[in-house]
Amino acid sequence: MAPGRSLYSRTRTREALVAATRKLLADGLTPTVEEAAAAAHISRTTAYRYFPNQRTLLTAAHPEIEHHSLLPEDPPRDVETRLDLVMQAFTRITIEWEPQLRASLRLSLEPDADQPLLRGGRAVGWIEDALAPLHETHPDLDVRRLAVAIRSATGIETLIWLTDIAGLTRDAAAELMRWTARTMLHATLAGAA
Numbered sequence: 001m002a003p004g005r006s007l008y009s010r011t012r013t014r015e016a017l018v019a020a021t022r023k024l025l026a027d028g029l030t031p032t033v034e035e036a037a038a039a040a041h042i043s044r045t046t047a048y049r050y051f052p053n054q055r056t057l058l059t060a061a062h063p064e065i066e067h068h069s070l071l072p073e074d075p076p077r078d079v080e081t082r083l084d085l086v087m088q089a090f091t092r093i094t095i096e097w098e099p100q101l102r103a104s105l106r107l108s109l110e111p112d113a114d115q116p117l118l119r120g121g122r123a124v125g126w127i128e129d130a131l132a133p134l135h136e137t138h139p140d141l142d143v144r145r146l147a148v149a150i151r152s153a154t155g156i157e158t159l160i161w162l163t164d165i166a167g168l169t170r171d172a173a174a175e176l177m178r179w180t181a182r183t184m185l186h187a188t189l190a191g192a193a
Contacts, residue, residue: 014050014060016040021061025099030106033057058103070126079133080185086130087154087181090123091174094159098170101156124151131185138192146188153180 020040024031031039032054037047051057069075070089075082094101127147134143154177162173 013042013046016042017047017050017057018060021057022100025058025061025103028099030054030058030103055107058100058107061100061103068125069129071129077133079131079137080182082130082133083127083150083181083185084178086126087178090126090154091159091177094154094156095170095174098156098159102160105156105160123155124148127151127181138189141188141192146184150181150184153177153184 017036017040021031021036024035024039029035033047033051034044036051036057037044040047051060070086071082072085075085124144124147127150128143131143131147134141134146158177159170159173162168162176163170166173168176
């Protein structure tokens with residue numbers, strides 16, 4: 001087998017296992033390596049070469065969103081509009097990837113977890129990007145702190161609480177998270193005034 005073909009084949013095998021895992025997660029299961037292998041029609045032995053345990057498999061199924069910004073190409077200058085655009089996109093991503101995010105959160109809470117599997121920080125960066133004009137209009141404001149506060153009240157953890165505990169629909173939960181972000185922004189700006 002040619003080296004290029006071998007690499008292509010390995011990539012396809014890995015992608016098939018990750019896709020099968022994501023599908024099983026979306027169906028409400030937290031698959032083992034064997035279950036993902038069966039769903040992908042790949043031998044268990046081959047699957048274990050790619051993923052030695054369930055943790056590595058579920059970590060690979062975690063969404064990789066490469067966006068450095070969730071704002072459109074020519075974003076508005078108004079901070080509230082920018083924040084709302086980012087929160088709309090962020091809540092959509094959270095709901096779209098909910099099964100994978102739930103699995104990652106569950107794994108990150110295990111006593112032997114070496115590191116958080118949620119790969120924290122992306123959402124804070126997206127929110128900071130939305131709030132960037134505040135550096136000019138409110139130079140004494142701690143924009144990073146506000147972004148962290150907004151993130152703490154949004155995302156998968158909040159979605160789980162709002163849907164599983166408070167009983168909201170996903171759409172209502174997403175709207176409440178966006179409202180919370182706007183409210184935090186308004187309160188911070190009122191306090192700065």
